[in-house]
Amino acid sequence: MNLERDLTRALRRTPPPPGFAGRVMQRIEREGVQARRVRPVWWRAAAASLTLAALLGGYTAHHVIEQRRGEHARDQVLLAMRIAGAKMRYARQQVHGIGSER
Amino acid sequence: MTAMATEVIAMPTVLARARGGDHDAFAELIETHEAMVYSVAWNFFGDRGKAEEIAQDVFLQLYRNLATIESESHLLFWLRQVATRRCIDVTRRSRLKAVSLDDAGDLPAREHAADPLLDKRLRQLVGELPDVQRAVVTLRYQEDLDPAEICRIVGMPVNTVKSHLHRALQALRRKLESH
Numbered sequence: 298m299n300l301e302r303d304l305t306r307a308l309r310r311t312p313p314p315p316g317f318a319g320r321v322m323q324r325i326e327r328e329g330v331q332a333r334r335v336r337p338v339w340w341r342a343a344a345a346s347l348t349l350a351a352l353l354g355g356y357t358a359h360h361v362i363e364q365r366r367g368e369h370a371r372d373q374v375l376l377a378m379r380i381a382g383a384k385m386r387y388a389r390q391q392v393h394g395i396g397s398e399r
Numbered sequence: 400m401t402a403m404a405t406e407v408i409a410m411p412t413v414l415a416r417a418r419g420g421d422h423d424a425f426a427e428l429i430e431t432h433e434a435m436v437y438s439v440a441w442n443f444f445g446d447r448g449k450a451e452e453i454a455q456d457v458f459l460q461l462y463r464n465l466a467t468i469e470s471e472s473h474l475l476f477w478l479r480q481v482a483t484r485r486c487i488d489v490t491r492r493s494r495l496k497a498v499s500l501d502d503a504g505d506l507p508a509r510e511h512a513a514d515p516l517l518d519k520r521l522r523q524l525v526g527e528l529p530d531v532q533r534a535v536v537t538l539r540y541q542e543d544l545d546p547a548e549i550c551r552i553v554g555m556p557v558n559t560v561k562s563h564l565h566r567a568l569q570a571l572r573r574k575l576e577s578h
Binding site: 300301303304305306307308309310311312313314317318319320321322324325328330331332333334335 | 420422425426429430433434435437438441442447450451454455458459462463464465466467514517518519521522525536537539540541543568571572575
């Protein structure tokens, strides 16, 4: 017995009962099946370009905001240092004044 | 393979017409491929009603997705893939098992059927295989596809397909010998 040959014979294609195509077409009509539309290549390219532009724009905006936040933080640190420096100078002058009075 | 090549060459414009909304052309496409799609389901379930229902569903899905079909060879690949995967899905969802020998009924006369009883027994045994093995055996022997082609349809590595085939043949031999 040659199993593979027997399988080829046993599993050979067999046609469906007559009128199969007609029954499928009837179902298409009855169920109102709609063919999907595929968007053209240019549409896909345009969508990809828009997505890329949005991503780049978002990244740039994010970068600018972060840069501004950094600059603001730096300014605040410098201001704080200036205030602290002024206070230190004032305190030193006071200490120096008390020392010279004695 | 020669028969399939002839099918493909014989309908160079039918697909384009069907894609353009020509219902007669779509009916022609069905007639060209109905035996293949129906047989995948028939060999999978051994149930005419189920095979008809699945084959109809596959062509309805084709109708919806006709615009994505690029060529006649793509169409053939798509139909084999969708029919096979649908059979596997239906089995997994309903856990349908092969029908009994009595329910399987007789096939229309086949010119090369040397032993109709053996054919029937083989179809029944194939129907008892696990779903993926059943699909692989059907594609191998009904569609005459090699493991490299089958792996694209079932979405598995080629070695897994070979392993399923090997195990299926072993199981079939064992069952045939035990009767």
